[in-house]
Amino acid sequence: MKRRAALERMTPYHAGERRPGAVKLSSNENPRGCSPAAARAAIAAMEEAHIYPDGAARDLKALLAEETGMKPEEIILGNGSDEVLTFIAAAYINPGDRTLVGEHTFSQYRFATNLMDGIVETVPMPDLRMDPDRFLERISENVRALFLCSPNNPTGLAISGNELEHLLRKVPRETLVVMDHAYIDYQDDPAACDARQYIREYPNLVVLRTFSKIYGLAALRIGFGLAVPERIAEMERVRSPFNVSTIAQHAAMAALKDEPFVTSTLEDNRTGKARMIALFQELGLPHIPSQANFLTIAVPTDAREFAREIANKGITVRPLNSFGLPQHIRITIGTPDQIELLEAAMRKR
Ligand SMILES: Cc1ncc(COP(=O)(O)O)c(C=O)c1O
Known part of the structure; x- marks a missing residue:
């Protein structure tokens, strides 16, 4: 073969x-x-196990919109945020395109790039910090996307709001900035960034969140991406219709309320x-x-x-x-x- x-x-x-x-x-x-209420909701959702899930996840998106201050059309659901990473790659990375990935970070940014025949450029992290200036130094015409993680896995270090703003101002609008906020719920440093607030100003920004960490739903595989409606619509084209189970959707709604x-x-x-x-x-x-x-x-x-x-x-x-x-x-x-x-x-x- x-x-x-x-x-x-x-x-x-x-x-x-x-x-x-x-x-x-x-x-x-x-x-x-996980939240006991989420566990109960998951069990109750088994009543609907024979029916395909709501592929548009309308109820969950409505609730997430309330929680995040975004609109439902600014949200995409994934089978874990891992899957949203593959949507990003499938929607924006052509063979030979480059992406920038920190030297010490979560492996799935590489996976998603390689899956689409993109080329990963590793951005050094000599002091273990994910330094936006080092990413900016590497920007060139064929860099399609850069992947930031804050707080970063595996250091736990966060990028500050000022650093992120500085980067967003300098990155060309044709280059996608992906901010993975899997651990944002835990951060307590007021200087640490929340990229969500920049989405409407920077249509090249995609923010990733997950139910796997603070909500304790890792086994149910559910995460989401936030971006302007145009980006979400592009990513929706590469999403399979029933990627998030009814059980995961109901558990996530109960978790958000608890x-x-x-x-x-x-x-x-x-x-x-x-x-x-x-x-x-x-x-x-x-x-x-x-x-x-x-x-x-x-x-x-x-x-x-x-x-x-x-x-x-x-x-x-x-x-x-x-x-x-x-x-x-x-x-x-x-x-x-x-x-x-x-x-x-x-x-x-
Ligand atoms: C930085 C980061 N992003 C994403 C994920 C995966 O999240 P999910 O379970 O939503 O696919 C992890 C899991 O460890 C992670 O550390």
Whole structure:
């Protein structure tokens, strides 16, 4: 069989490790689960399991519009925000087009580019920061898109509002700026950016959000993109008709309405973060100041080795070798009980 040449560049995704019986702090999920109301809504939606989903997700879009201050026609739903990334690539990247991707960031920007025979240019992050000026330096005529992530996975560092505005002003209107805000709900630095406010001024901006993190719905695969109606209509052309299940749509609506769950998740995250930072300081392991639901630490040995030792004590964490950081580990901020186990495991190393 003659394969597409693009396949050679498509490397398998390295998912966070799952081990039966182990606590999973390797994929930045919500350690408390999902809102009980969302779980009930998902179960109730099984009544409609024999009927195709509403492909236009009208009710969910109406609710999201209220929550985000956008219009329903400024929203596109994806089977996870991962799928919205593939819509972006399918709608805007022609073979040979270039995209700019940070040196240490989420792998799916590369995946989406490679899928469409685009060419990824890696933007260096020498101080681990995603520096908009370094992206601007690389802009040329055949750069079709650049992918920003704030707070960034795996550093947790956020791009400031000023930095983003500066970049948006300088990027040509023909170049798409993708801002992945998967972790934005956790950020508490008032200087950190929220790209949503720039969408109407910059029609080349697409913002990605997900229900997989703070809403705890990673298994249901649901995320969304925000952009001006023209961009959304272009991406809609490459979306398959029933990409988001009825179960996911109903769970997402219930999750959006359950504010107390979100508030208590944030509170747990805040206290858990402080406790984990105290542990890392006690153990002399430098951490990156994160604006997300995980912390990344520098470790003295190879990250895979370090992660294996912790996993053998019952907690899976994420070695960052595949992110180009072979001496860093990313650990999801757990529940108080999980952090207690982590403390014991790390002190015993
Ligand atoms: C930065 C970033 N974007 C997107 C995703 C994927 O989100 P989804 O589950 O909505 O596909 C992740 C998942 O870890 C992520 O870290």
